[in-house]
Amino acid sequence: MTAIKSRHKVVTVTDIAKSCGVSRATVSLVLRGSPLVHADTRARVEAELKRQRYVYNRAAANLRRQTSSSVALVINDLSNPFFAEFAAGVDEALGEGRYVTLLGSTAESPERQEAVLASLVEHAPAGIILSPAEHSDAVALQRVLGARMPVLVFNRELSGHDWDFLALDNQRGARLATEHLLALGHRRIAFFGGHADSSSCRQRREGYLEAMRAAGIEPEPGWLVESSPTRGDAAARTAQLLERAPGSTAAVCYNDNVAFGLMLGLRARGVLPGSEFAVTGFDDISEAALSTPPLTTLAVQPRVCGRLAAEMLLDRVREPDAPARRVVAPVQLMVRGSCGESMQ
């Protein structure tokens, strides 16, 4: 333990009670806004609270009442603007519900994630919002968290739990993007980027395949090319895409970073993204609207997701025994200039 004694003597209900000549119980009732206490007494006590700059000790109250006023938020990658914005939304909504956010970031490390959760659990949050690290061990998480408190899982599916789950509508998003390209006349459309074993990538591929097949096109195996979900790797794999999907005129990309990476790769090969090769993204990061050409992509509103996650968790805290929920956050196609619209 590195914790340290506090430096200043703190004012307690006992101090206030003494100064006012009432009991601690009365002060407590005033603090909690009880109608039982006489208006005059209340006024006297409130004046004294202010005068002595009393600060409520919520930890003590929580201990006595067997309650919690915090929620733990565990984020896999806070340096990703999507998750940062999500965290901001969570914090905002929790604050409105008078809860405080206990933050933990795991940097995509399952080991750190377990350590972080073990530490947070000791602070007895009312519940946990978990955006899991890649390759999380669902069984180990079950062990750490048990059925001790409500858990809401965000974004990445975790196998075999009965926790609430909130995710983007990945499948629908990819379907919308693909349909948009089809409507523009593209036929040989690739699906580019992402790790095929991640749940979000699987779902986006599914949406892509669905749209293609509905249009009577059976994508060839070579049209599916994996990459890390980063710009650099996507750029590096552009050659692979062009080689394995010859004659393709468009790609539905796993996300915006992949799309921008592909655009870099195309340019390096003298292919003009947008007019000569259509590209779609996923996420609508801030660059998407500002790049040249601006990127057609799916807006996901991470802040709204965060608010939704907080509300789902608080619902669960209020109703621990309601059946587990699976909720999908809507995505919205943002049509911009990267799909050769000008070709039409």
Place this chain on the structure above:
Amino acid sequence: MTAIKSRHKVVTVTDIAKSCGVSRATVSLVLRGSPLVHADTRARVEAELKRQRYVYNRAAANLRRQTSSSVALVINDLSNPFFAEFAAGVDEALGEGRYVTLLGSTAESPERQEAVLASLVEHAPAGIILSPAEHSDAVALQRVLGARMPVLVFNRELSGHDWDFLALDNQRGARLATEHLLALGHRRIAFFGGHADSSSCRQRREGYLEAMRAAGIEPEPGWLVESSPTRGDAAARTAQLLERAPGSTAAVCYNDNVAFGLMLGLRARGVLPGSEFAVTGFDDISEAALSTPPLTTLAVQPRVCGRLAAEMLLDRVREPDAPARRVVAPVQLMVRGSCGESMQ
């Protein structure tokens, strides 16, 4: 209060003590790793802790010991990757120090900031790391926080307090950028963007002026053009810059967003950024390395800043009476292609 009763009966030291036939004191000593307890007893107790899946209640321990194991982190804008990365650094370092992070985000609203702080203070953190909202009221903050606990202010100067302060080396950064442009032969160099009344903007202008004067150039008033620190506004004010600083061949921009906005504005006027008009940024956001041309800018390593902030605060917690510190985080010039290097 929205807090809710916890749903499961929780295992306490009393339960463990009973099961093992020892006193609660002994269990407590085992938990805290005291060497006083006999190895056999320890083993028995530890087995029982595991068997019953005991979870330490840190809040209760903190109450009894008059300690705290949390630090509040209040961030003005979590959706800005710079601050998100800073938060990640803080959380990382606090975690290593066995502290948990209480997050609060204020969305640049001084009112929200006061509400958030008032709420966090009730959770009795060991200290507060505050990245203030714009136009924060230093006096009001003093009132909310008092001398109750250590505060570290990050990034934005707050007038008239005796709190620790950590900021980027804004002046040096802008000086380095300006010197780089001067070395490339530029003479009519503008300073573009930012709100002139913000402390960071003031410091960056100062660095710019310092470098210019050292080179024997007195910038004309028209060479200083304000804008919001956003891409959109910067793009919109490009005309103003070209008009007020005619013949200028370069601009030191307040930050990367402004620089990218200016690049957009230049292109829209048929001026090629980099080769025809040199531009520098500040922040080194991820796009800086990837844009065409890549942006010469100052790297600030927000994660490192975050770690530094956490360490400064924990030092202060350990030594409440040490003199207040003002620390400046180093910045590093990243020379890339936006300054017409190819002209040389």
Place this chain on the structure above:
DNA sequence: CTGAAAGCGCTTACAG
């Protein structure tokens, strides 16, 4: 409407 007493889960002198 107000007060005395017990207790939330933990720790810490103090005896033994």
Place this chain on the structure above:
DNA sequence: CTGAAAGCGCTTACAG
């Protein structure tokens, strides 16, 4: 080496 007792700051029946 171990246990009984007091207490951190709060709340909550229960009397009055």
